[in-house]
Amino acid sequence: MDIRTVPNPLIRAAGRRLASINARHPWSHNDHFHAWILRRLPVRRRRALDVGCGAGLLIDRLRGAFDQVLGVDADAAMAAAAGARFAEDPSVSVRYAGFEQIDGTFDMITMIASLHHLPLEPALRHASELLEPGGRLLVVGLAWAESPADFAWDGASSLLNPVVGLIKHPRPVLRPHDQDGPEMPVRDPVETFSEISATARRVLPGARIRRRLFFRYTLEWTRT
Numbered sequence: 001m002d003i004r005t006v007p008n009p010l011i012r013a014a015g016r017r018l019a020s021i022n023a024r025h026p027w028s029h030n031d032h033f034h035a036w037i038l039r040r041l042p043v044r045r046r047r048a049l050d051v052g053c054g055a056g057l058l059i060d061r062l063r064g065a066f067d068q069v070l071g072v073d074a075d076a077a078m079a080a081a082a083g084a085r086f087a088e089d090p091s092v093s094v095r096y097a098g099f100e101q102i103d104g105t106f107d108m109i110t111m112i113a114s115l116h117h118l119p120l121e122p123a124l125r126h127a128s129e130l131l132e133p134g135g136r137l138l139v140v141g142l143a144w145a146e147s148p149a150d151f152a153w154d155g156a157s158s159l160l161n162p163v164v165g166l167i168k169h170p171r172p173v174l175r176p177h178d179q180d181g182p183e184m185p186v187r188d189p190v191e192t193f194s195e196i197s198a199t200a201r202r203v204l205p206g207a208r209i210r211r212r213l214f215f216r217y218t219l220e221w222t223r224t
Contacts, residue, residue: 026169029214030112033140034061040220041065042107042136049106049130051099052114054184056082056092063092066107074098074117077182099123105132112140113216116189120196124203131223137204139219140212143193149211150193157214164214193217 038061045066050058053071055078063069063086071086071094073079079096086092095102099118109127127137145154191199193211200207200219207221 026165026173029216030140031057032164032214033112033212033216033218034058036140036218037110037112037138038065040136040138042134042222044107044132044134047104047106048108048110049102051102051109051111051127052117053082053094054078055182056085056094058110058112059086059092059094062110063089067091068093070095070102070106072097072099072102075182075185078184081182100126102126102130104130105135106130107132107135109135109137111138113142115139115141115219116143116191117185117187120191121199121203124200128204128221128223133223135223137219137221137223141196141217141219142189142215143196143217144189144191146192147194153211153213154215160213 034057037058046068048062048066048069050062050069050071053059053073056071059069059071059082069092071079071082071092073082073094073096076096079094083094083096086094100122109131111127115123124137131137143150145151193209196217196219197209200209200221204221206224207219209217209219211217
């Protein structure tokens with residue numbers, strides 16, 4: 001639900017005001033969850049795979065913790081940007097490919113805002129097949145809001161978003177500026193949190209999935 005487009009004029013006005021504050025104090029919801037991932041690294045850290053690596057911001061934080069890090073992105077421009085960024089680092093490689101094309105084994109697989117670009121169940125099954133015993137899958141995902149609980153979490157996120165923006169980016173942006181690098185591909189999620197949760201628990205027994213603030217959920221699973 002986008003509160004800027006609901007029929008109630010007072011709610012729409014509030015939505016426009018929140019959007020204005022967010023634009024002046026921007027911050028990345030995806031980058032915000034890097035710390036959640038870094039607190040959950042597996043014991044063995046030989047190879048990591050970042051699916052939908054984008055420009056490589058998470059790779060930059062993982063490469064010192066693993067012997068090898070592979071980033072994969074199905075968008076040619078994003079893969080090229082990440083590849084150029086780590087061209088001088090032999091511990092990092094980047095592939096322009098779909099996740100289903102990746103083989104080998106890994107001690108950790110990460111997906112930040114990328115699982116909803118993939119067919120859900122096949123992607124989770126493929127991730128489980130690529131992980132070594134003891135390997136960990138860490139997902140920060142987006143879900144389609146449908147239930148009252150979904151809308152409650154989205155409403156709380158909308159209200160808290162400008163507060164976090166003021167903390168993380170206290171100096172306001174006075175005028176729009178061009179984004180460095182290629183534009184990140186965007187796609188709306190189609191599965192609800194309940195659907196994702198049910199599929200994950202069926203495919204990945206013992207998976208832990210939780211709603212999070214700021215329009216995200218997290219999924220954590222360790223292959224036994």
